[in-house]
Amino acid sequence: MSEFNVAVVGATGAVGREMVKILEERGFPIKDLVLLASKRSAGETIFYKKKELTVHELNDKSFEDIDIALFSAGSAVSRKYIPIVAKNNTIVIDNSSAFRMNSHVPLIVPEVNSHDIKKHNGIIANPNCSTIQMVVALKPILDEVGINRIIVSTYQSVSGTGKDAINELTEQSSQILNNKKPTRKVYPHQIAFNILPHIDVFEDNGFTKEEMKLIHETKKIFGNNKIKITATAARVPVFYGHSESVYIETQKYISINKLKNIYLKTKGIKLVDDIDNSKYPLAIMSETYDEVMVGRLRKDLTEPNGINMWIVANNLRKGAALNAVQIAELLV
Amino acid sequence: MSEFNVAVVGATGAVGREMVKILEERGFPIKDLVLLASKRSAGETIFYKKKELTVHELNDKSFEDIDIALFSAGSAVSRKYIPIVAKNNTIVIDNSSAFRMNSHVPLIVPEVNSHDIKKHNGIIANPNCSTIQMVVALKPILDEVGINRIIVSTYQSVSGTGKDAINELTEQSSQILNNKKPTRKVYPHQIAFNILPHIDVFEDNGFTKEEMKLIHETKKIFGNNKIKITATAARVPVFYGHSESVYIETQKYISINKLKNIYLKTKGIKLVDDIDNSKYPLAIMSETYDEVMVGRLRKDLTEPNGINMWIVANNLRKGAALNAVQIAELLV
Numbered sequence: 001m002s003e004f005n006v007a008v009v010g011a012t013g014a015v016g017r018e019m020v021k022i023l024e025e026r027g028f029p030i031k032d033l034v035l036l037a038s039k040r041s042a043g044e045t046i047f048y049k050k051k052e053l054t055v056h057e058l059n060d061k062s063f064e065d066i067d068i069a070l071f072s073a074g075s076a077v078s079r080k081y082i083p084i085v086a087k088n089n090t091i092v093i094d095n096s097s098a099f100r101m102n103s104h105v106p107l108i109v110p111e112v113n114s115h116d117i118k119k120h121n122g123i124i125a126n127p128n129c130s131t132i133q134m135v136v137a138l139k140p141i142l143d144e145v146g147i148n149r150i151i152v153s154t155y156q157s158v159s160g161t162g163k164d165a166i167n168e169l170t171e172q173s174s175q176i177l178n179n180k181k182p183t184r185k186v187y188p189h190q191i192a193f194n195i196l197p198h199i200d201v202f203e204d205n206g207f208t209k210e211e212m213k214l215i216h217e218t219k220k221i222f223g224n225n226k227i228k229i230t231a232t233a234a235r236v237p238v239f240y241g242h243s244e245s246v247y248i249e250t251q252k253y254i255s256i257n258k259l260k261n262i263y264l265k266t267k268g269i270k271l272v273d274d275i276d277n278s279k280y281p282l283a284i285m286s287e288t289y290d291e292v293m294v295g296r297l298r299k300d301l302t303e304p305n306g307i308n309m310w311i312v313a314n315n316l317r318k319g320a321a322l323n324a325v326q327i328a329e330l331l332v
Numbered sequence: 333m334s335e336f337n338v339a340v341v342g343a344t345g346a347v348g349r350e351m352v353k354i355l356e357e358r359g360f361p362i363k364d365l366v367l368l369a370s371k372r373s374a375g376e377t378i379f380y381k382k383k384e385l386t387v388h389e390l391n392d393k394s395f396e397d398i399d400i401a402l403f404s405a406g407s408a409v410s411r412k413y414i415p416i417v418a419k420n421n422t423i424v425i426d427n428s429s430a431f432r433m434n435s436h437v438p439l440i441v442p443e444v445n446s447h448d449i450k451k452h453n454g455i456i457a458n459p460n461c462s463t464i465q466m467v468v469a470l471k472p473i474l475d476e477v478g479i480n481r482i483i484v485s486t487y488q489s490v491s492g493t494g495k496d497a498i499n500e501l502t503e504q505s506s507q508i509l510n511n512k513k514p515t516r517k518v519y520p521h522q523i524a525f526n527i528l529p530h531i532d533v534f535e536d537n538g539f540t541k542e543e544m545k546l547i548h549e550t551k552k553i554f555g556n557n558k559i560k561i562t563a564t565a566a567r568v569p570v571f572y573g574h575s576e577s578v579y580i581e582t583q584k585y586i587s588i589n590k591l592k593n594i595y596l597k598t599k600g601i602k603l604v605d606d607i608d609n610s611k612y613p614l615a616i617m618s619e620t621y622d623e624v625m626v627g628r629l630r631k632d633l634t635e636p637n638g639i640n641m642w643i644v645a646n647n648l649r650k651g652a653a654l655n656a657v658q659i660a661e662l663l664v
Contacts, residue, residue: 149634153485153577155527155566169525170509177506188610193501195487195568195575195615197628197642202607206588206630215633228634232577232642234487236527237569243527245485245564245577256538275534278520283527296529298538301547302481302560310529310564 003031004332007066007090009081010073011035011055012044014163015095018321019070020048026325029332036062037073066090068331070324086122091331093124093324097209100125100217107220110326111268112139116223117330124327129319130154130210130233130242131217136269136292136318137311138248140262142222146251148305149228152214155236155243156199157283160315161186169237187235196235208233241283242319244311253305256297263294268318273297281312290317335363336664339398339422341413342405343367343387344376346495347427350653351402352380358657361664368394369405398422400663402656418454423663425456425656429541432457432549439552442658443600444471448555449662456659461651462486462542462565462574463549468601468624468650469643470580472594474554478583480637481560484546487568487575488531489615492647493518501569519567528567540565573615574651576643585637588629595626600650605629613644622649 006023010016016037023030033048035055042057056062058077063069063085071078072095079098086092099105106116107125112135117124127135134152141147158165165186172182172192182190189196199210207215214231236243263271270291272281281293292313300306313319338355342348348369355362365380367387374389388394390409395401395417403410404427411430418424431437438448439457444467449456459467466484473479490497497518504514504524514522521528531542539547546563568575595603602623604613613625624645632638645651 151483151579153564155487155568173505174509177502177509189614190616193570193616195570197575197577197612198607198610205633206607206628207633230579230632230634230638230640232485232579232628232640234575234577236487238525238527243529243566245529245566247483247562247564275530275538278530280529282521284522284525296538296564300562301537301539302562306562308562308564 003029004067005032005034005065006030007034007036007063007069009036009058009069009071009077011046012037012041013072014159014166015072015316015320017046018316019072019324020046022317022321022325024049026329028325028328032065034062034066060084063088063090068093068328070328071095072320072324082123091120091122091124093126093327095126095320095324097128097213099123100127101220107217108327108330109135109221109323110330111136113221113223114330117327126320126324126327127217127221128210128213129160129315130156130244131214131221132319132323133242133292133311133313134214134244134246135218135221137246137294137309140266140269141248141250141254141259144262145254147227148249148251150218151230151247152232153245154231154233155238155245155283156233157238157241157315158191158235159240160242160319166239169239173237191235192237194237197232199233199235207231238283240314240316241286241312242315243281243283246309246311247300248307249303250305250307256299256307259297259307268292269294271295281310283312286312286314290314290322292318335361336399337364337366337397338362339366339368339395339401341368341390341401341403341409343378344369344373345404346491346498347404347648347652349378350648351404351656352378354649354653354657356381358661360657360660366394366398392416395420395422400425400660402660403427404652404656414455423452423454423456425458425659427458427652427656429460429545431455432459433552439549440659440662441467441553441655442662443468445553445555446662449659458652458656458659459549459553460542460545461492461647462488462576463546463553464651464655465574465624465643465645466546466576466578467550467553469578469626469641472598472601473580473582473586473591476594477586479559480581480583482550483562483579484564485577486563486565487570487577487615488565489570489572489574489647490523490567491572492574492651498571501571505569523567524569526569529564531565531567539563570615572646572648573618573644574647575613575615578641578643579632580639581635582637582639588631591629591639600624601626603627613642615644618644618646622646622654624650
C-alpha cells in the first residue's frame with residue numbers, strides 16, 4: 001500500500017487540530033504530514049504520532065510535493081489557494097463553503113454519495129456540519145421510502161464557529177456566574193445562557209446562509225432537487241455537538257419499528273432511542289461517539305407519512321474533520 | 333372599584349414569586365393578600381408593597397375569605413385543593429396542568445380567547461408556558477388568513493422547571509468551568525452546556541407530555557380541532573425565556589410585510605425583526621420585555637403559504653404569572 005504526502009491547511013484551528021488527530025487515529029497512510037496555517041499561527045507545534053510537528057506559514061509553494069491537501073482555513077483562503085493547488089497533481093478536500101455548490105465540485109458524505117467522488121477535477125468539497133449529520137440520518141429513509149419534505153430546526157454548538165467562540169462561551173459563562181457583565185468579541189449578542197437564531201450572514205430572502213447551506217447542500221448530496229426543505233438555524237450555549245429537531249414527510253409509509261431496524265444495521269449511525277430509560281441523543285454524547293446519533297423517533301399524529309426525530313453529531317469530527325478524512329480514504 | 337382578597341398558592345416558587353410581583357406592579361385591586369405554600373416553605377417572608385408578608389401553610393381552611401386564588405404549586409396540590417375551593421365563592425386560576433383539558437374549565441390567554449372565560453364554573457386554567465407565547469404570536473395570523481398546520485421546535489429555559497433547576501444550571505456550569513464533574517438532582521442528564529430533547533414525562537405515542545400540551549392546549553385555546561400540530565420540546569441551558577422555532581402553513585396567502593404591519597399594531601406582541609442590524613428575539617431580552625417577541629419572519633421557499641418565525645417570551649411572566657394575573661383582571 002502506498003503512502004501519501006498530506007497537507008492540513010488551517011492546522012491550528014478547531015477543525016484542523018481534529019483533522020491531525022483523526023489522520024493518526026485512523027492510521028491514514030501518510031509519508032509526510034505538512035501542517036500549514038496563517039503567519040499568525042506559524043511556528044506553533046502540534047503532536048502527530050508522538051512527534052512534535054511545526055506549523056508552517058501557508059504560501060504558493062506549500063503544495064509542491066503534496067498528494068492530498070485538507071483545507072479548513074475559511075472560504076477566503078480556499079478561494080485564493082485551491083484553484084492554484086488543484087492545477088497540480090494535488091487533490092484538495094475543502095471544508096469551506098467556497099466550492100460546495102460549484103457544479104464541477106462533488107460534495108461528498110461517504111455514507112451517502114461516495115459514488116459522486118469520481119466526478120472530481122482536483123477539488124472535493126466537504127459539506128457544512130449541520131448538513132452532514134442530517135443527510136447521514138435521512139439517507140436510509142430516502143433509500144427505503146423516499147422523502148418529500150424536511151423541516152429542520154438546529155441547536156448548534158459554538159465550536160462550529162471556532163476556538164474564539166469556545167473561549168467566548170467559557171468567558172461569558174464565568175462572567176455571568178460571577179455577576180459580571182459579559183464581554184463580546186465573536187457573536188453579535190451574548191451567547192452564554194442565551195439562544196441566537198442567527199448563524200452566518202443573512203441573505204436577501206430572510207434566511208441565513210447557514211440555513212440556505214442546509215437546503216442547497218442537502219439537495220446536491222441527495223442528487224434530488226425536488227425535496228422541499230425549510231431550515232431554521234440557532235446557536236446554543238453548548239461547546240461541542242450539534243443537535244437537530246427534524247420533521248420529515250416520506251413518499252411512502254414506513255413504521256417506526258421498521259425504521260429502527262434499518263438504523264440498527266446502518267454503519268455510521270447510532271440509534272439512541274429508549275425513552276423509557278430517558279435515553280436519546282445528547283450534545284455531550286458527541287464527545288464520545290463518532291457516529292451520527294438518532295433518537296426520539298415518532299410518527300407525526302396528523303400526517304401518516306410524517307416522522308419526527310432528533311439528530312446529534314460531533315460537529316468538529318463527523319461534521320467536519322472526520323468526514324474530510326473519510327473522503328481522503330475514498331481516494332486512496 | 334371594589335377590592336378583593338387574593339391568595340397565591342405556591343408563593344415561594346419561581347412562578348409564585350412572580351405572581352406577587354406582578355400583582356403589585358399592575359396595581360391589582362387587593363384588600364388582603366394571603367401567601368400560601370407547603371409546610372416546608374411556611375414561615376418564609378415575601379415583600380409585597382414594601383410590607384413583609386409571612387407565607388402560611390396551605391390547608392383546607394386557607395380559602396374561607398378568599399375571592400380569587402392563584403394556584404401554582406403543581407398538579408397534585410391543584411387536584412387536592414381546587415375542587416374544594418371552587419365549591420365556595422372563590423374563583424381559582426390554576427397554573428398547573430391538572431384541569432386544563434377539562435371541558436368545563438376554560439383555558440385562557442387574554443389576548444386570544446378572553447370570551448371563553450364566561451364558561452367558567454369557579455376554575456379557570458392558565459395554559460402551559462410554551463403554549464401561551466405561541467398562541468399569542470399566531471392569533472393575528474389565525475384571524476387574518478387561517479392556519480392549517482404548525483410545526484414547532486422549542487428551546488426552553490430551566491426556570492420553567494423551577495428554582496431547583498435554576499440552581500442546577502448554575503452549579504453544573506460552575507463545576508464544568510472549574511473542571512469538576514457536574515452533579516445532578518433535577519434533570520436526568522447534565523443540562524449545562526447540553527440540550528435535552530425531553531421535557532415532562534414520555535407518553536405512549538413517543539411524544540413528551542410537554543409536546544402534547546402544546547398540541548392539545550393550542551387547539552383548545554383556538555377553539556379549532558382541525559389545525560395539524562407537531563411539536564418537539566427541548567430544554568436548553570438558559571435561565572429565563574423560552575424560544576420557539578415555528579413553521580406554519582396558512583389557509584390563505586399573507587405577505588411578510590402585511591404580517592409585520594399587523595404585528596406592529598397588536599397589543600401584547602413586540603416585533604423584533606431587523607436582520608440587517610442583527611435584531612431578532614433573544615431569550616435574554618425576555619428579562620426586559622413582557623410582550624411576546626416575534627422575529628425572523630420569512631416566507632418558506634417551497635410552500636407559498638409557509639411562514640417561518642422565531643418566538644420568545646418570558647416563561648415565568650407571560651408564560652405563567654403575568655397571564656394568570658391578566659386572567660384575574662378579566663374577572664374584576
